[in-house]
Amino acid sequence: xxxxxxxxxLILECIHPFDKDDFTAQVQRALTGDNNGLFHYEHxxxxxxxxxxxxxxxxxxxxxxxxxxRRPVRxxxxxxxxxxxxxxxxxxxxxxxxxxxxxxxxxxxxLEGRILSWNAGAQRLFGFSDDEMIGQPITRLIPPELLHEExxxxxxxxxxxHLDHFETTRLTKDGRRVAVSLTVSPIHDQHxxxxxxxxxxxxxxxxxxAEEALRASEERLRLAL
Numbered sequence: 001x002x003x004x005x006x007x008x009x010l011i012l013e014c015i016h017p018f019d020k021d022d023f024t025a026q027v028q029r030a031l032t033g034d035n036n037g038l039f040h041y042e043h044x045x046x047x048x049x050x051x052x053x054x055x056x057x058x059x060x061x062x063x064x065x066x067x068x069x070r071r072p073v074r075x076x077x078x079x080x081x082x083x084x085x086x087x088x089x090x091x092x093x094x095x096x097x098x099x100x101x102x103x104x105x106x107x108x109x110x111l112e113g114r115i116l117s118w119n120a121g122a123q124r125l126f127g128f129s130d131d132e133m134i135g136q137p138i139t140r141l142i143p144p145e146l147l148h149e150e151x152x153x154x155x156x157x158x159x160x161x162h163l164d165h166f167e168t169t170r171l172t173k174d175g176r177r178v179a180v181s182l183t184v185s186p187i188h189d190q191h192x193x194x195x196x197x198x199x200x201x202x203x204x205x206x207x208x209x210a211e212e213a214l215r216a217s218e219e220r221l222r223l224a225l
Contacts, residue, residue: 138199
């Protein structure tokens with residue numbers, strides 16, 4: 001009934017305070033005929049319980065008359081709740097920021113072993129830029145005598161298994177060998193199928209040197225005694 005009609009002032013009451021001014025501006029542009037009266041806007045609304053939701057509002061303003069006498073007479077639109085999509089985008093953005101700023105090398109590859117992503121930590125550790133490595137085989141980083149490790153890792157990950165703190169050796173751009181600790185995980189698609197592999201490599205060269213120095217010192221002490 002008319003007592004339950006949704007009016008524009010009532011809609012404005014629900015718009016999040018941070019989005020209200022921009023929402024109003026978008027509506028005014030549509031009402032003046034900009035973009036042929038089309039309205040597309042993503043914004044937040046506040047529920048009666050204080051909860052926040054994201055909506056994608058889209059509509060069309062219909063006009064009558066021509067020239068100066070042209071005026072809006074009807075607005076037809078729909079709202080779609082995109083809260084889950086926005087939350088997923090936020091999580092993805094946070095993860096991307098974490099990966100980008102990580103001191104560790106974070107690398108992803110497809111099931112054929114081609115590198116798909118290469119962060120700044122990987123560039124610092126291995127010396128290759130992302131332009132040099134994306135699309136290249138991951139075996140470029142593996143010493144020839146350790147290539148069998150990659151096949152074993154591939155077989156484990158294809159089963160959906162994880163590999164934590166696997167210590168091995170990898171090659172840098174200038175041919176140096178660095179001791180690394182690998183954490184390897186499968187990447188799943190939306191249906192749960194394994195479609196790729198992510199690797200986090202941490203440089204443990206200094207730790208290995210310290211361990212070797214300690215072992216040598218203990219051995220000298222044992223021989224002395």
